[in-house]
Amino acid sequence: MTALRALVRKELASLFGAPTAYLALSMVALVTALIFFDHLRLYNQILFVYDSATMGGFASDTVPDYVNLWDSVFFPVMETLGLTLIGVVPLVTMRVFAEERARGTDELLFTTRLTPGQIVLAKFAAAYLFVTLMMAVSFLYPATAIEQGGLGLEHLAAVFLGLTLHGIGLASIGLLCSAFTSSQLVAAVSAWAVAFLLWDLSWASGFVGDRIAALLEALSIQPRYSSFAGGVVSLANVIYFAGIALVSLAAARFSFDLRRVSG
Amino acid sequence: MRELALVGVIALAFGLGSYHATRELTAFAVLNLAAGTLAFAAAAGLALRRLRFAAGSHSRRVLLRGLLGVAGALALALALERAAAWSGLRGDLTFERSFELAPATRKALAELPGELTATLYHDRFDPRARNTRLLLASLAEAGRVKVRERQLSDSPEALDRFGIAGSNTVVLELGSRFETVDRPLEATLYEALYRLRSRSNGVIGVLRGEGEGDVSSEAELGFSGLAAALATEGYQVRSLVTASLAEIPADVDAVLLLGPRRALLPESVAMLEGYLERGGRLLALLEPGAQSGIEALLDGWGIQAPDGVIVDPASGASGDGALGIDPIAYNYESHPLSRGLNPDRMTFFAGARPLVLHNAGPADSVRRVVLASPHSWVTQDLSVLSRRRGALMPDGAAQDYHTIAAAGRYPRAAGDARIVVIGDSDFASNRYLRSLYNLDLAMNAVHWVVERESEITLRPKLRTPKQFPLPIQNTLRTFHGVGLLVPELLLLGGGLVWLRRRQA
């Protein structure tokens, strides 16, 4: 545990010792704030139009169902953030393993008391902490706005959980790709490719049967992630993202064995 | 080997991208997919060959252990996910608990005679389909419901057959019967389920002739909504013109009196009295300021309805500023009729008349059901309703839990008579029926009166997700103070870190 804690601390120190971490945090927080504010302002304008047109829109139930805070603001924000994270997170994770291999410090790390499993676990843990912090910082503004509106934070908590799990899933994919290469560019590009592919597998439903189409839908990230935006926290969806993390961890651990064999 | 892998990635990406963009397997897509697959296969072959040369006995063991670890992790993840999906465990964190089904919906699903198929027809990018999908998933977990999705463009025959007019429409099919729901919320799906069940709960006779509420009127103060709700819950609604009736027909399970503007004729009152003595059932919605003609009758059955207006300051001001003359009730006595209603589930009355109860016969049971707040008092000044102005409480006025609704059960030789009196009829009008829990109170009163107490339940709400705007001024302040400040501070932090490292 001492060795594991030491590596987690070192990973976090490396992460936050580099200005790129702050750039990533700032960028995601800014994008979140801008699109949230933009959609909120548009939503207010639409409501105002309905209100003045019908003179008492809310009470007389003439505002369309889909013009509401969740569909008009939260869903679009979450969709945009979901894709933004696919772009940003691999840029953060690409160096985690690949840089060590390129520098040769992975060999130094290997000769300590840390087992390959512990090395993988520590690096994944540090990346997950970073992603969670990224989402927490990004949600400061939406949470404050919603709280001020007196609408309760529970639904927003579901959205936050969904985005964080999505970020953790993406970080896992990014780390996995980083573990199999010494080139950060290859790590980032392959992580993007895998993430975009997994984002929505329904494109293949055109030429497979119903059952396989249902399986592909179950494997896709987007429907799982969207249900959190609706305010529903399903255990199956939480486990889906945890499953991505678990499989990525195991495969990253396997990359050490592969390297010991192939050189 | 790496060159082959690179060729494979690029070819596959372009092949997949081409199909994704055009939804067609063109020659370009096929060639790229084939080339990419071959390149990957060749790269994998070379990698395996390299491994074979390098691997000793240790290596094979280590590789096998590693691969088993990955396979094990995958199997564990799949098993846990499937188990969780099967368990259906989930939390609904929406403001209105939109995806937790109401007891009424669960009951309706449980009573379905067969498997229900719910098909969502939608345009590909219709954002409304998201919520509908979640709602249908909730239904599927609660009962024997098979959920499907179809795109409108792929289903021209279905559009004709089911009369589908637009995207985000759900068609519920039970055997050969179907119901088309073009605004799929839990409330509308619930009503469609009830219609599909086509259970008959009885006949409600609605008295007409003395300016009572009109169940065929779709005006704001009409009662077509109540009639539709009655039909949904299995009741046949029949108009009974009092002047032409000698007695209440035998197949009428209950009589509904909807706020008459004129007093019933003595003959009609006598007819009602005779009906009740024979074990009849009456649901009387009265109005303050209007004599119904049955006040004396009701008094004889233990329910006095003195004319007056309940003023409840705890209800706050109505939309037009009149303080407390439209009570919002949140106090309920324990009674089958009010099952499920509690201080969080309020009912709204647009001007209510007080009821005063007293013992009728020794075996009779007359009980209060819905009460105003303990701060309420009664005014005889009926002009508060027309002036829409609050009243000043006179000295000596009694502040108390004034009764708004009462229910009585009266054992008689021919059978139990049941009477429910509510001091307002507007609460069940089209304008207010769907407000708060008014529909539940109205329908549960009917179910209790006809002695179908198993049907008493709380219905899913027609409320849609929060539409109240956030004030834009506050939003601007928060946007600057938090939304922009946080990224700015982070960037500053990054810059300082960078500068410090250069100097360290």
Place this chain on the structure above:
Amino acid sequence: MTGAAARTEPGGAVQHGRGVAVEAHGLTRRFGPQVALDALTLRIAPGESFALLGANGAGKTTFIRLVTGYLLPSAGSVTVDGVSPALRPSEVHARLGFVMETSRLYPELRVRGFLRFMGGARGLGGAALTRAVDAALARFHLEPVAPRLIGNLSKGFQQRVSLAQAFLTDPPLVIVDEPTGGLDPVQRGEVQALLSSLRGEHTLLLCTHDLDEARMLATRVGVLNAGRLVAEGEASEVLGREDALALFGTVAVPAR
């Protein structure tokens, strides 16, 4: 096999010291069809200072990687203190300190922070870690640069940092790979003096292509040529031969 062991100094005096034995039997490693190490058989006694010489690409680094367990053998075996690094690498690492080339450090960490991390990674914690780090900083004269970023240090200081992290736990086996590569003569002299002062206390496996360095620091040497061990013995014997350079094959230039 840890414990007192006899070793012979260049002057011939026999001294007792600590250390563990390293034994290789028929050790072979292939990369694809190419053979990097071919049936190497070698024994390094506990407490011995052994230099493995060879031209670039001769297989020195491959041998080190097999000893640390970073690579698995294609055939044959190697043990450290009787423990196989292929099967139980953690147990070998508990006995091991590894000095790598200067480029293989973490330039974004500060010296003290890096030493604390490496100490923690080697199982030290609390007061013991602080003591070990302070001792290493003193021993390798790193106190003036302790708060500085490794990436901003000169190569000489970076190599001292690399040495310091290897000795945090005072391991019985120290592997040093190209300790003076890229250093100027003054820096080279400093590092060689440091390594020289460590002789007798540990088993030292030194990989270098500098013959003078090998003469100075090792009691026994082995010469690798295209993956094969072509010579092995006392340093003075092997390196004193007239055809010593020929042992290295086509490229063998003593670094000055």
